[in-house]
Amino acid sequence: MTRLPLPGTFDLPAVIQLAGKLRSTSGPVVLDGAAVERIGIPGLQLLLSAQATAQAGGKMFEIRHPSNALITAANTAGANEIIGIGSCDAI
Amino acid sequence: MQFDEIQAIFFQECEEGLAAIEINLAEIRDAAPEAETINTIFRAVHSIKGGAGAFGLETLQGFAHHLETVLDLLRTGELTSTPDLTVLLFAAFDVLSDHVASAQAGSGAPNDAAVLAQLEAAAAMASGGSAVDEPEPVPVTDDSTRIDVSEMMDLDLDSLLASIEAPVATQAAWWVQICPGRGAFHNGADPLPLLREIETLGGSVVSLDTSALPSLETLVVDECWIGWTMQVPGSVSRDDIEAVFDFVADSYRVTLSHEPPSVLGPEPDSVPSAESTLAAPALAPATPGPPSELSPTPLPADDVGKAPVNSVTIRVELEKLDRLVNLVGELVITQAMLAQQLSVRGIGAIDELSDLDHLTRELQESAMSIRAQPVKSVFSRVPRIIRELEAGTGKRVRLEVEGEMTEVDKTVVERIGEPLTHMIRNAVDHGLEMPDERVAAGKPAEGVVRLAAEHRSGRIVISVSDDGRGIDLPRVRTKAIERGIIAADASLSDEDIENLIFAPGFSTAASVSNISGRGVGMDVVRRNVQSLGGRIGITSKFGKGSTFTLTLPLTLAILDGMVVSVGEQTYVIPLTHVVESLRPQHGDVRGFGPDAGVLDVRGAYLPILPVGQLLNVPEAGTEPTKAVLVVVETDAGQAILMVDGIQDQRQVVVKSLEANYAPVAGLAGATILGDGRVALILDVETLVQRHRGETNRALAA
Numbered sequence: 001m002t003r004l005p006l007p008g009t010f011d012l013p014a015v016i017q018l019a020g021k022l023r024s025t026s027g028p029v030v031l032d033g034a035a036v037e038r039i040g041i042p043g044l045q046l047l048l049s050a051q052a053t054a055q056a057g058g059k060m061f062e063i064r065h066p067s068n069a070l071i072t073a074a075n076t077a078g079a080n081e082i083i084g085i086g087s088c089d090a091i
Numbered sequence: 092m093q094f095d096e097i098q099a100i101f102f103q104e105c106e107e108g109l110a111a112i113e114i115n116l117a118e119i120r121d122a123a124p125e126a127e128t129i130n131t132i133f134r135a136v137h138s139i140k141g142g143a144g145a146f147g148l149e150t151l152q153g154f155a156h157h158l159e160t161v162l163d164l165l166r167t168g169e170l171t172s173t174p175d176l177t178v179l180l181f182a183a184f185d186v187l188s189d190h191v192a193s194a195q196a197g198s199g200a201p202n203d204a205a206v207l208a209q210l211e212a213a214a215a216m217a218s219g220g221s222a223v224d225e226p227e228p229v230p231v232t233d234d235s236t237r238i239d240v241s242e243m244m245d246l247d248l249d250s251l252l253a254s255i256e257a258p259v260a261t262q263a264a265w266w267v268q269i270c271p272g273r274g275a276f277h278n279g280a281d282p283l284p285l286l287r288e289i290e291t292l293g294g295s296v297v298s299l300d301t302s303a304l305p306s307l308e309t310l311v312v313d314e315c316w317i318g319w320t321m322q323v324p325g326s327v328s329r330d331d332i333e334a335v336f337d338f339v340a341d342s343y344r345v346t347l348s349h350e351p352p353s354v355l356g357p358e359p360d361s362v363p364s365a366e367s368t369l370a371a372p373a374l375a376p377a378t379p380g381p382p383s384e385l386s387p388t389p390l391p392a393d394d395v396g397k398a399p400v401n402s403v404t405i406r407v408e409l410e411k412l413d414r415l416v417n418l419v420g421e422l423v424i425t426q427a428m429l430a431q432q433l434s435v436r437g438i439g440a441i442d443e444l445s446d447l448d449h450l451t452r453e454l455q456e457s458a459m460s461i462r463a464q465p466v467k468s469v470f471s472r473v474p475r476i477i478r479e480l481e482a483g484t485g486k487r488v489r490l491e492v493e494g495e496m497t498e499v500d501k502t503v504v505e506r507i508g509e510p511l512t513h514m515i516r517n518a519v520d521h522g523l524e525m526p527d528e529r530v531a532a533g534k535p536a537e538g539v540v541r542l543a544a545e546h547r548s549g550r551i552v553i554s555v556s557d558d559g560r561g562i563d564l565p566r567v568r569t570k571a572i573e574r575g576i577i578a579a580d581a582s583l584s585d586e587d588i589e590n591l592i593f594a595p596g597f598s599t600a601a602s603v604s605n606i607s608g609r610g611v612g613m614d615v616v617r618r619n620v621q622s623l624g625g626r627i628g629i630t631s632k633f634g635k636g637s638t639f640t641l642t643l644p645l646t647l648a649i650l651d652g653m654v655v656s657v658g659e660q661t662y663v664i665p666l667t668h669v670v671e672s673l674r675p676q677h678g679d680v681r682g683f684g685p686d687a688g689v690l691d692v693r694g695a696y697l698p699i700l701p702v703g704q705l706l707n708v709p710e711a712g713t714e715p716t717k718a719v720l721v722v723v724e725t726d727a728g729q730a731i732l733m734v735d736g737i738q739d740q741r742q743v744v745v746k747s748l749e750a751n752y753a754p755v756a757g758l759a760g761a762t763i764l765g766d767g768r769v770a771l772i773l774d775v776e777t778l779v780q781r782h783r784g785e786t787n788r789a790l791a792a
Contacts (some may be wrong), residue, residue, distance in 0.1 A: 011279075012279065012312070012313055015312045015313075019310065022307060023307060023308060040281035040282075041271075041275070041281050041282045041313075041315060041317070042276055042281065044092070044283075045304065045310075045312070045315065045316060045317055046307075048304060049305065049306060049307050049310045049316075050307045050525050052301065052304065053306040053308070054305065066782070068702055073283060076283060076287055076290055076296070077286055077296065077299060077319070077728040078295075078297070078299040078319060079297065079299055
């Protein structure tokens with residue numbers, strides 16, 4: 001299982017970096033969202049795409065400990081359910 | 092381009108916008124407003140609001156929105172311009188400036204509650220009470236959502252239409268489909284703040300469309316592949332929703348309708364004809380409907396997105412300019428060195444050298460002119476100061492400004508703000524009388540403060556005049572004697588007495604000319620001005636008013652100087668101080684104490700300052716009759732600098748001692764001479780003042 005922290009400033013450069021990491025993993029992925037302070041649509045879009053791709057391939061993909069900034073952004077963008085924020089599983 | 096850079100551009104545009112607003116507000120105050128004037132203000136506020144939204148500056152955006160609402164009512168004629176409203180607009184403008192400033196500084200937002208309430212009250216007045224609950228008085232029906240050309244050309248017609256249709260206004264919710272398009276992330280843009288803005292209008296995302304979103308492997312992360320359908324309460328006006336998308340990239344497609352969209356998603360195949368499509372200038376080809384229905388945003392889009400003035404300018408980082416100016420300075424020095432080397436070898440008189448000299452000088456002037464800025468940027472702050480003073484003192488003031496386009500070096504512009512502010516405060520606070528006093532004195536109730544700038548013989552002269560009470564010379568004189576600033580029997584010209592108000596002891600005085608009370612006296616102003624190499628003077632006519640005149644060098648980077656030698660050293664005396672130079676005869680110099688002397692210059696005894704002794708220069712001459720005496724003018728009166736000889740008179744490039752070494756009392760800077768040696772520039776004011784102080788102490792002891 002791959003565990004990755006989400007960046008504090010989840011801007012486009014960070015998105016590009018994370019996309020590279022996610023593409024190089026193959027198994028289940030757990031992302032830690034505790035550090036996220038700034039996130040925009042590029043970040044949410046990547047998470048959406050990564051999650052849809054994982055689901056299609058039958059792999060686990062979870063975001064844990066979402067920060068307030070992440071929750072608020074996902075809420076605004078109507079992306080909370082898709083990302084699955086709120087189902088805060090134990091680690 | 093980085094986010095910070097884009098934001099910096101936004102703030103620059105804010106400044107331009109604020110300047111445009113202020114100019115046009117002044118027009119409204121002076122005359123009945125023309126439609127275009129209000130439109131210009133509206134557009135500027137609108138741009139600030141749009142930018143603020145994009146950068147998530149919510150308080151700025153919120154305030155701009157309220158101001159915009161009132162301006163919109165004004166331009167549609169639903170509100171009529173009254174003096175009260177103009178005052179409110181000015182107050183709102185000031186708060187808006189504060190908001191921009193605090194957003195830029197990242198500090199807390201200013202207190203805008205009072206002005207906000209007034210703006211809301213004004214807006215409510217227009218909607219005639221019946222529609223108080225609605226933020227916008229013009230609810231629009233489904234049918235009227237098709238924006239036609241008349242909206243842009245004839246605002247009155249539009250409001251007429253709207254008012255006819257108002258009774259059948261529907262409260263049906265808005266459905267907003269947003270498809271940002273691939274280019275939505277360009278230049279660091281992000282649709283999320285737009286969604287937030289819709290949220291603040293009461294809207295929310297109904298559905299997120301990810302049907303076009305590629306899988307992780309094929310996702311191009313810097314392109315936007317998703318879209319939204321949002322619902323916004325019907326009470327929100329169409330304009331408000333559309334305004335959110337005023338500043339989006341060309342790739343956006345946004346549709347607004349009271350009908351739920353039949354196709355949700357970023358790439359709808361068809362759009363119901365009842366919808367109007369509002370899109371960024373480049374309409375997506377897929378958008379159906381005849382061209383006439385494909386309306387632009389309700390505001391002429393060209394006017395909104397651009398700066399009000401299409402000037403042919405570019406923005407350059409100041410650092411680059413400074414480097415250029417510095418390099419040109421070095422070039423000037425090198426050129427001088429070359430000239431000196433050549434003349435030592437007896438080939439100084441070649442044509443090419445004088446061409447080079449000419450070109451370098453021209454290059455230097457051009458480089459300096461790039462840094463030159465109109466004093467307008469400082470003058471533009473004055474109306475606000477006046478308004479605040481008017482409110483604070485109950486006086487009525489008309490400001491006249493002249494020569495605001497006069498240019499002066501940026502460093503000078505930056506540093507005249509404070510003395511100028513003080514002079515303005517002084518003129519209003521203490522120069523002008525209260526309206527009733529003025530009427531009693533046979534003057535109009537409204538006082539005049541005149542601010543003018545002009546170039547005069549290579550310097551900039553800024554004057555602040557008022558038509559107030561002027562300076563009561565006998566009272567100033569009495570007070571000066573009381574305070575021991577002058578002797579009781581001193582014979583002083585009117586000018587001398589006027590200049591007493593700059594004397595340090597005077598600023599703390601309780602009344603007299605009332606030049607006091609804010610902790611900063613005119614003496615401090617004078618010191619600030621002097622540190623810029625400038626002078627400040629005053630002329631006054633009792634009962635008629637006073638004029639303060641500020642004379643400043645156009646630049647602090649070069650100065651004309653007299654190159655003198657003292658012992659082995661070379662110094663530069665700024666030419667602005669030099670009155671004359673002379674070689675005394677035997678007997679002209681009178682001894683005055685053990686090591687001081689005075690010289691009789693046409694009846695006035697001037698103290699002689701031996702520069703060599705003051706600055707501890709070894710082997711400096713001590714015998715006045717073998718030296719050259721340079722008479723200098725300072726604010727402490729005339730004095731004489733004793734040097735060993737005069738070498739030359741030329742323009743020198745000033746190098747800061749403070750930046751390159753450390754500040755040294757008595758020295759204003761340094762320069763590099765043609766032979767490569769460093770010469771120090773004398774700070775004549777300080778030298779003379781220090782010498783006076785020492786002499787006084789010596790005499791007292």
